[in-house]
Amino acid sequence: MANISAPGIGSGLDVNAIVEAMMGVERIPLLRLEERKQNYEDQISGYGTLRSAVDSFKTAMDELASLDKFEIYKGTSSDDAVTTATADSNATAGSYQLTIDRLAEAHKMGSAGMVSATATFGGADAADALNITAGSSTFSIDTYNGGAGMTLAEIRDAINSHADNSSVSATIITGNNGDQQLSLTAKNSGFEERIQVNYSGAGNTSTLGLSTLNDDPNLPGTPMADLSKLDALFSVDGVTGITRASNSINDVIGGVSLELTGVGSSRIDIANDKDEVKNSIEGFVSGYNDLLTKIDQLSAINTGKLAGDSSLRRIISEFRSEINTAVSGGSLTMLSEVGVTTNKDTGKLELDETDFDTVMANNFADVAHLFGNATDGIAMRLADSADLMLQSSTGLIDIRSDGLKDSVKRLDNNILRMEALLENRENNYFKQYSTLDGLVSRMNSTGAYLVAQLSAMSNNNQ
Structure with a gap:
């Protein structure tokens, strides 16, 4: 609201109230x-x-x-303790008889006997090293270590942190008197993931005893002379001698993924997933x-x-x-x-x-x-x-929706124009009623003056 005039000034006419009332009517279309x-x-x-x-x-x-x-299928097993199955759209409805003779295992090796936690290996020859191959990883541990050699714990840490190692985990087993044994475990199961170890240098790194484990089942670690037994062995519908490196298998029965969980027999049924x-x-x-x-x-x-x-x-x-x-x-x-x-x-x-x-x-x-x-x-x-x-x-x-949005745009334009018009009209009302207020004020003043003069003249004549 522009040009607000306070009531009581001039004639006492309440211009604000009058304009507000008139604009209330004017704003109805808006x-x-x-x-x-x-x-x-x-x-x-x-x-x-x-x-x-x-x-x-x-x-x-x-x-x-x-x-x-x-075309969605599901697999069910007669014995989940032996195998479970899932199926995808490439599967075919049917039943399959499985016999699991052996589960796939991860190769595990242990150092020969228990040694003191402070015992060191290597250090006598600058060429001393522990060379490990497992799966896709081949790497070497420098056991010379500046002539200091390495404890089992240091060898463990060096294996686990080696940038080229993605296939072997090393850990320490501690006995009652604090003596230790180094244990290596392949991260993946199967014969192709087996751990192979050899030594370089003239130092005592070879006394770890890891080198002969692959051949001697009496040494600590996996008691297997035949490491091919790290692979799973099973049969499907009479087809025997099937081997896989993992217990998770998806390439034997078309569209079916198997999870071998135990030794024994199980029937797998593949049917539409109703x-x-x-x-x-x-x-x-x-x-x-x-x-x-x-x-x-x-x-x-x-x-x-x-x-x-x-x-x-x-x-x-x-x-x-x-x-x-x-x-x-x-x-x-x-x-x-x-x-x-x-x-x-x-x-x-x-x-x-x-x-x-x-x-x-x-x-x-x-x-x-x-x-x-x-x-x-x-x-x-x-x-x-x-x-x-x-x-x-x-x-x-x-x-x-687009038609309504167009209507809103048109209304916005109309509203802007009408608001501008109303603002001008409000200003004009204020001007008009302010002028009227002044005029009435002057008339009141003139009237009061005349009354006073007439009163004075009357008093003089008495």
Whole structure:
């Protein structure tokens, strides 16, 4: 408010109150524009909520809109203590008999006997070194160490921190009297990951006793003369003598990953993962129902941001049309045939799990075709419809939202113009009523003067 005039000055006319009352009337059109703008912004927000809901539904449909979703397999074992199994989309349904004769192990070596914690190895010859090969790692430990040699603890630390070592872990085993033994363990199982040790120099590094372990099962460490036994040994469906370096195996049965856990026999069954498919169908039902709930909220009279908007009815109508249109090419053509029906009162979908499980058990391929058929499967059609609604600029949601945004821009311009007009009008009112205030003040002064003069004249005549 500009050019504020305080009441009581001049005639005592309350200019502020008069102008404020008049501007209250003048601002009514502006308030209506602002209310209309807020309404448009609420609708834009509502369309943002609608877009998010439709997008979430489309994501659920995309999960089912391909037969790949139904080509998911799971593996089960008759004895998890012997082996477990998982399967991917490259697997084939069937059963396999496994016999595990031997698990893969990591090679382990220990130094010969227990020695004092202060005993040193190497140091007599500048060429003294402990040379280790394991898996892809080959490295050397300089046990000369400037002539001081190295204790077992120092050798351990040097092995574990060596930049070229990725295959061996070293540790110290301490006995009751404090004496120690050096223990080496391969980080990976299998014969190819075995630890091989040799020594350089004329010092006493070789007295560690690690060099002969690969040949002598009586020395500390892995009691195996035949280190090939570090590999797992098993048979599948009568094919014997299969070996692998690891107990985690994914190259024996196509699309199946095995985890060997113990010695013994186990049957592996590979079948369609019907539980996973059922979860996806339940996701479809709940996704559709969540969308309906959100649309109900947006269209609610008095509280819904899109109340009365015909776009909501159009969206629901399109989705319901796709749901109720038969799918060709299979023995199952309608959702109702797999236990998915529409509640007549709410319009939401309901899943009869008993009916669905029965159909899944007896007619899995046609259930897959009903939902995942790339030509006219229900999920594909719904995903396509949702995609069209979500298209940038050309989709139903963006067309309505962009139109509202344009309306807001126009209203912003109108509001700016009207605010400028009202500011000028308010200034003019202040000028007019301030002038009136001065005029009335002068008239009052003149009147008071005349009254005083007349009174004086009357007194003189008496």
